[in-house]
Amino acid sequence: MTVSNHDLLVRPATTADAGPLIGVLAEAFHEGPLADWLIPDPADRRTVYYRYFKDAVYHGLEHGQVYTTGDQTAVAIWYPRLEPAPVDTRSRLATLEHIAGPYAPKFVLLEEMFDAFHPDEPHHYLAYLAVDPTRQNQGIGAALLADQHRRLDQLGLPAYLEASNMRNRRLYLRLGYHAGPTIVLPTQGPVIWRMWRGAPTSGGRSPFPRTRPHRRSL
Template identity: 40%
Template sequence: MNAAIRPAAAAELSAVGALVALSFDRLDANHYLVPDGGDRLRVMGDYFTLYTEHAAGHGRVDVVPGADGPAATAVWFDRTGKTPEPPSYHARLAALAGPYLERFRALDELFDTHHPDEPHWHLAFLAVHPGAQRRGLGGALMAHTHAELDAAGVPAYLEATNGDNVRLYRRHGYTDMATFEIPLPDGTPFFRMWRPAS
């Protein structure tokens, strides 16, 4: 599909965070992080916005525009060098997470413990609005950045959230890592995947 991919504008970053929260709302990991459905979209939207704003300065945030905001997004971090944590991260996380803070800290510990050391780009979030799914937008967003990474000889890494996503990423060149399944404290798994530069 010929998606009209462009970098997100600064004014769009909160809308990108909200899109990721909406797209991920049914995921088991989001239900672990924020068990109360009445809080989930708000808290997760703020959380994803925090990281999306940081990625805009330490990677890239691409969007496919839709009629009422972004229809799809890919949020990447450049991990070929040292990437700092977001400014005032711990205070901001505590403020947005509220009573769910320990759950977010468990997620941070899980990801930090299992993040690869080799230089790479990290696909943190790939999200498509529920009304725009199954149109190839996610694949187009990945291909857009993969072409640049391949030209530069840079691999990519991600944590997939379920079996359907694992199969999608395998189709785009990602392979299962040696430590593949990494679980949250309640057993909800993420799946570590690596894409060598081709």
Template identity: 50%
Template sequence: MTRTRPAVAIRTGTTADTDVITALLAEAFLTGPVADWLVPDPRRRRDAYLAFFRQEVERALRGGYVHLATDQSAVALWQLRMRPPAESAERPERLPGACAPFADRFAALAAAFADHHPTVPHHYLAYLAVAPPRQNRGVGAALLRHQHAALDRAGIPAYLEASNGDNRRLYLRHGYRSAAPFHLPFDGPPLWPMWRDPRAV
């Protein structure tokens, strides 16, 4: 018998959700190769991530859009990249104090993303985060399907960077093509640029 995954209810995130979304992102990305590289001191990583992701959530709410599972178990932050941004827009705003000791890594990460970002109009999946207890249960996939349906209707492609092999395989299953990875500096881990053309509807 095939097990059917439960439906995932999704709504648009608002400024009232900032604290919840920030905590969700920090928890979901707290471990892994990029986390170890970005904030090598695990004792300081959570505070740095909470400060950094609050800034990223506020940025997405201002100039992009946020999709949140109604049970607050997962979130997707998208940016509209229908024209090349000014160079300053590719770089993070002034880093919060908790991030300052690791400013060189945050700056290098932003520069690497900017150097490999396509200039063709698209929507950019900056972050897809699922709470650790809900991972591998189809919640992230539901958020992808939700946005892909809208992109397909509008004929708009999507782009992202996969941070590990498991994520890359998820995105491959959802119609993305993977380019060769690029590596972060300072002996950093690989990231895979991935592109999805819209499907005919």
């Protein structure tokens, strides 16, 4: 389904959109405390991020829901998580080692921490939201989210995400998310804010669910 939100066209992405959307993700996430922690060298980061987000886009197109704008300047990658998702740990470890090389251990640690604190309650998971840096602060990301939020409210489902900086945390709070317990990455890593937009209820929205950390080993 294609949706027009004022002057912004929001539509499902296809494989034909992959190239531009990989670039949007790599550029949008290139700066910030998480990027600095994952790959301190900016030149190496650009190379690794392109490979990492290429994997993310194609995985989202195959297994999730990917939305973009008419001009391909923004992208959202969602995954329905109606039950706990199994993870092929050996395959993922091999993929991360191929993508990140010497930086793979921190990518492994990041994904392991995210998985360990992921809620079990049925929801849709916003894995990535990115807007071309030259088009940020124009309400594009908020419009892209609003499109999915309408669908989730119709389904009676909540949404979950991790925010990696205060700017994004403030955006999600404005859009109806609530902050839950944080994740603090080890080895002097940054704080990650776990965010929850509850399902509509007669009294408002469902609260942030209790999460029992579950471990997996990569």
